Amino acid sequence: MDIFESLDAIFQPKSIAVIGASNRAGKIGHSVITNLIDSKYEGPIYPINPKEEQILGLKAYASVSDVPGDIDAAVLIVPAKFALQVTKECGEKGVKGLIVIASGFSEMGKTDLEHEMVKLAHGYGMKVLGPNIVGVLSNSDKLNASFAPCLPLPGGAALVSQSGALLIAMDTSTYTRRVGFDKLISIGNMSDVDFGDCVSWLDADENTSAITLYIEGNRDGRKFMKAAQKATKPILALKSGISAHGAAAAASHTGSLAGAAKVYSAAFQQAGIVQATDLNNLFDRTLALTLQPPLRGDNLLIITNGGGVGVLATDAAERYGIPLTFAPKDVQAELKKHMPEFGSAKNPVDVTGMAGTDWYVESCGYAITHPWLDGLVVLYCETAVTDPMEIAKGVKQAIDQSGIKDKPVAISFVGGERSDAAIRWLVENGIPAYDAPDTAINAMAALREYAKIKENAAGATEYKTSGNREAALKIIEGARADGRDSLTEIEAKLVFAAYGMSVTKNILSTSEDDAVRLANEIGYPVVMKIVSPDILHKSDAGGVKVNVKDDAGVREAYQTILKNAKAYKADADVHGVVVQEMAPWGTEVILGSVNDPTFGPTMMFGLGGIFVEVLKDVTFRVTPVSPVQAKNMLTEINGAPILEGVRGEAPRDRKALADTIVKYSQMVYELADEISESDANPVLVYEDGKALKVADARIILKKK
């Protein structure tokens, strides 16, 4: 049995056994049977309970082995201590998938039991959803295999939630918020079926039009990203716990800057996942993504009957990164015909409080067809003289009659009961409608982010190494053979060079004479630095001399550096003094990597100095980083204009910098088993065409 067949059984079972079914109200085993009956589940339901003849009118069986027919999925509600036995019985019976509502596993410290259950299930080809979950709900399958009270309001979204309580609360909330879901999936401890599996399965499910995720933590980040990248449906994620993840041990700058929020945001971006900021935002964006196509350009037109909501929407558009521009002259001229003298055909188009349904209909019908327009937002303030429902129906009809289906529309009606009824009608008829102008703009922003993120993610898997992994490994093995878990600067630069990065020339001297010879070989001026695996912060130890200009200077520097090193740490293992090309001044940039517990090797980019130290102005990616993503990284930091050239300076060589990011990312990706953290700090970036130099490098190895 392949994975998908087992997932089919879990999410769309043709028959279902409930192990631990009960006749006692208040028991979960009672709720699940009740819910299966109430949801009008059409397949056979087999209550399993050795002490009962019948449960809620259904024939009960002592064990799954007693069931006459095939069992597609089994819901486990037995105490954890019976889990293995029951799993075995299910396997023997030929059950295809397990929905383990039972708790008392890894969430209570019993991780081994959980692992054993999964292993046992896999032996029979069964996947395990849970344990410690609420269950599975599906409108299109008339399936409420859970102890959540009812099937959600029908709609196109599928929710996968890591919090059971939130899933139950959201279930009933779909009715009051009028946001429809086809499926609610409780994912619990994720012992086996994880977010990646759910995304893959839901993307292939014909009843799902958008996938909504509530994520607290994730196990296999890479698998999840791959599933999302492959998906053709919009995926929306709310990641909670922005401070829970904690920063990794701060052996490097990157380590101290990599928090869960930044790394998850990077992963979402690379995987083409739109983010929600909070619970309301999750519902609002789900509605838009299930009902409307992506917003493929920035030309958003707003039509309103009130200046106030128009200005609020304009502000929101700017906040969300879709600043309004005026429509072309011909559009303005045509729109002017459907408003009073004192109306405005600019953007927002203000048809004024005098506007009845006609003006809305004519403006919308015209605007949606114009090639300039990418998306339409309709705002309405309830007035005594207009009927919200009539306007809603008029706008819907105008859009339908235009035949346009690839441009999104979002609507806001501010008002009372009548407006609320119109909002409900619009949503039921496929147009996302909200009670505030900002929220309608937020809907458009979600559709715009989706379009952009998919465009960017397109190139995200592009990957062709340019590195010499063997050469790099040899250097690392050398250090390990020395019993070290960090590389010297010279070694680190050799690893960087093996991946095609431009590093400053850098040769180890072990005597004064040696140093003088090397300095002459490299060419004056030079930089000299202590080389010792025991001294990571060389400047602090007085182990660095810059701008050394001649032979005499080299000799003096050599002595001073060794003396300082001794004073700093008497028993330091000193390899010698490195003589290094003194790279000319350039814009200081920092690259770095850290191994994230969820996503593996991730990479950071930022400007050096105060930008990284004070402003923490950095951006992350999961490696490897594609050329497209590397280019995006350069524009994501607040200090981006520095690279474009400010205060009369020439633009920096961003092409070379993006290329180095790609190579760096390949290095940490391919050496994921070896490198724990790394920094290139500073990287000196020169003006366009003059490339860059990695002036200092640090690599911390994974402990083995």
Added chain:
Amino acid sequence: MDIFESLDAIFQPKSIAVIGASNRAGKIGHSVITNLIDSKYEGPIYPINPKEEQILGLKAYASVSDVPGDIDAAVLIVPAKFALQVTKECGEKGVKGLIVIASGFSEMGKTDLEHEMVKLAHGYGMKVLGPNIVGVLSNSDKLNASFAPCLPLPGGAALVSQSGALLIAMDTSTYTRRVGFDKLISIGNMSDVDFGDCVSWLDADENTSAITLYIEGNRDGRKFMKAAQKATKPILALKSGISAHGAAAAASHTGSLAGAAKVYSAAFQQAGIVQATDLNNLFDRTLALTLQPPLRGDNLLIITNGGGVGVLATDAAERYGIPLTFAPKDVQAELKKHMPEFGSAKNPVDVTGMAGTDWYVESCGYAITHPWLDGLVVLYCETAVTDPMEIAKGVKQAIDQSGIKDKPVAISFVGGERSDAAIRWLVENGIPAYDAPDTAINAMAALREYAKIKENAAGATEYKTSGNREAALKIIEGARADGRDSLTEIEAKLVFAAYGMSVTKNILSTSEDDAVRLANEIGYPVVMKIVSPDILHKSDAGGVKVNVKDDAGVREAYQTILKNAKAYKADADVHGVVVQEMAPWGTEVILGSVNDPTFGPTMMFGLGGIFVEVLKDVTFRVTPVSPVQAKNMLTEINGAPILEGVRGEAPRDRKALADTIVKYSQMVYELADEISESDANPVLVYEDGKALKVADARIILKKK
């Protein structure tokens, strides 16, 4: 008649005349009479219409002069061309205040007519609300003197809205959102009664517990701020049009950075006004501010039955600047008693999904009384086994029984109809309750901001000049006598010095010999700069030489500077070359001022260089700036840690810097009629105790 008496008449009329009342449905004059009757207004209503005997059953009069009794307020719905005549009639009759719903005034370009009407009204002691408004609505006065459909849901808030359409839409929306208002006031063109008047009047109104403002633009910013500063009730403002204001002409850095959003935010902060970010936020925060006391400390405790919503609330608390801390050990120990083994007494306190009403009641009742706690947030996820209404009532009772009234409580229930009913019940019983955890935290954030902002605003009016205004004026007059509208650097520094600021020594030389003599007087090294009112950007003109070390250097620099200046602008009026003390290096800071059309002289502070040029990391205040506010400004920029000392540097002299901000603000405040824009850039700030020096100064005069 004093202003308040006329405002009393407008907002709480004892009798009312409607000039332009009509029997024809659809006419505003018909709606207003209908609404007055429907709202059960208890005073006499006098419809005025020369063509009718009766209007909607009320006796009509041809003119206000025909009305037998006194008229407190008159509502004007006549065409604009009759405005003056009607105003005169009202004045003669002894009407006390005018509510001018009529449009066709300044919004249509007829500003003179509007001014004339106000002037005429003032002659009779009448204030004018409007024109171009919806009207006035008041629940406590049973008054709907407007064409908005109904009185709003009763409550403690008063809304003053500059958008009529939004006011009407919000009116009905109060019922669906369950946020109550006592008054809705449409302020329209603000020809006379403005936001300042409304705030002052509402602060004294016993039926108002919080004041909510929707502001598009404002006229007299200072009056508004004073009214708000004096107010003892919470004020909440939504300012729309963040990009509409536009930056002033960019003759200075400050000018190009002063946008409406930043200046309004500064003014709100100084005036003790809490801000709303959007329309939903306005409703949510209004609810909290009307129902709960301020949150006087950061010790917020969250009690929840679901981990998911707990984490979301934790994230939100961090976003809103109230990061959670653990409760003291004794609190945790006590709370542990009211939850199962696997619950958590940390913060959020997770009483788990097993929690019934009891555990909620016991936890809330205990926590609210503990001295550690400043505010309480209760979260609930609807479950099948609990009754939301029972929990709502239990929590409310626990809080009531504690007798605690000075600590705020906010609640979030996520769920369906039953949770919605519980939310409504809580709100009706004085506890702000919402449908998402983030929103409950937002409510607490509003109450925290209110407490903090009031604390800060307390010192905001402190003002004692330290400047010599006469000396400064003399310098400015000298420049004006020259026909100039900008000061030279020397003049500008003299003005700065007159206000007690420390500037670099700076003397004009008009010959090489002169320059050498001055350089010796000041002491080497020196800086030399061109002095010409025609050359504002001295560096660009090659008009600056730094680190001039001896007499020969001075002579060479003198010649080069004059030559460069000639090449840059042949006909420049060159006053000579300034010889200046070369201040040692310090942290570069920029101070500046710009005259805002609404708030008058405002002041900016930021770090110099890329911080201001690339990152636009600056903060504003309306002048004069109090010592408390000056200190706050230093912490508001992202680069604030720079001043605290980073990378091993000593902390900068923030005391001297705050003191200079205060003095600078006094300068631009007292010379508001003279100075249009100014910059001190850079100001070099030294380490603690070593003060600072203004190294360059620029003052642009107002054109006269």
